[in-house]
Amino acid sequence: MTKTAVITGASRGIGQAIAAAMVEAGYRVLGTATTEAGAENISALLGGKGRGYVVDLAVQQSVSNFLEALKQDQETPLILVNNAGITKDNLLMRMKAEEWHDVIATNLSGVFQLTQGLLRGMMKAKFGRVINLSSVVGRMGNGGQSNYAASKAGIEGFSRALGAEVASRNITVNSVAPGFIETDMTTALSSDQRSAMLARVPAARLGKPEEVAALVKFLASEDASYITGETLHINGGMYTA
Ligand SMILES: NC(=O)c1ccc[n+]([C@@H]2O[C@H](COP(=O)([O-])OP(=O)(O)OC[C@H]3O[C@@H](n4cnc5c(N)ncnc54)[C@H](OP(=O)(O)O)[C@@H]3O)[C@@H](O)[C@H]2O)c1
Numbered sequence: 001m002t003k004t005a006v007i008t009g010a011s012r013g014i015g016q017a018i019a020a021a022m023v024e025a026g027y028r029v030l031g032t033a034t035t036e037a038g039a040e041n042i043s044a045l046l047g048g049k050g051r052g053y054v055v056d057l058a059v060q061q062s063v064s065n066f067l068e069a070l071k072q073d074q075e076t077p078l079i080l081v082n083n084a085g086i087t088k089d090n091l092l093m094r095m096k097a098e099e100w101h102d103v104i105a106t107n108l109s110g111v112f113q114l115t116q117g118l119l120r121g122m123m124k125a126k127f128g129r130v131i132n133l134s135s136v137v138g139r140m141g142n143g144g145q146s147n148y149a150a151s152k153a154g155i156e157g158f159s160r161a162l163g164a165e166v167a168s169r170n171i172t173v174n175s176v177a178p179g180f181i182e183t184d185m186t187t188a189l190s191s192d193q194r195s196a197m198l199a200r201v202p203a204a205r206l207g208k209p210e211e212v213a214a215l216v217k218f219l220a221s222e223d224a225s226y227i228t229g230e231t232l233h234i235n236g237g238m239y240t241a
Pocket of ligand 1: 013015032035084086106134135136177180183184
């Protein structure tokens with residue numbers, strides 16, 4: 001039976017690569033974007049093997065609407081890739097409450113709400129995969145990113161705790177923690193920031209979204225059934241747990 005995967009933030013970067021890899025592997029893919037245009041683009045890229053939806057993870061009503069739309073469309077996703085994430089960097093002394101709350105709401109609270117909403121279907125099916133995109137910054141920390149680091153360290157703790165809750169139902173919950181990957185998130189950096197970043201990577205290059213997607217695809221597979229509560233690092237050697 002074809003399994004269905006929800007991938008948040010599938011309009012760009014790592015999420016888009018995950019959507020492509022999962023379709024290639026034979027899954028039905030439901031990808032999200034924050035705009036109608038983004039969702040339509042996802043539908044077009046998936047070419048009948050799934051579709052796009054609009055969801056803003058920072059807005060509870062938007063997540064509820066998405067969950068309701070999935071129900072109406074009789075979709076029963078057994079795989080959830082919580083990929084969407086944002087940064088709003090600032091030194092803590094200058095950080096506005098809004099910058100803190102936006103990052104936590106999108107990267108962490110949205111993950112809670114969506115995962116809770118889809119977990120019942122996985123429990124019923126006695127199969128499920130929840131894969132959460134963390135970051136090397138969640139372990140290493142990084143000046144100017146206390147909000148982002150807190151959200152990513154939080155998602156790893158969330159994965160460990162939920163992994164323990166649902167392991168007996170054949171549901172695994174893991175985090176994938178990328179280092180520096182070639183996406184809009186990293187191209188936004190200045191060339192100085194980029195050189196400083198590369199100097200910290202033994203592999204001397206940025207990772208590709210497709211490399212992260214391959215790891216997510218593995219975690220979603222039957223072959224990864226006995227891995228849960230784990231964080232898998234993918235960072236060209238810049239940090240080893
Ligand atoms: N790139 C890296 O080097 C790197 C490193 C470590 C971890 N990560 C993590 O990997 C994940 C993907 O990163 P990326 O670099 O591929 O990001 P990206 O290129 O910036 O894309 C972000 C994605 O998230 C969606 N999104 C943004 N705000 C959202 C919201 N409020 N609600 C729902 N979706 C929202 C965007 O949708 P729209 O297109 O509609 O805006 C887009 O699809 C993130 O969790 C990030 O923290 C990335």
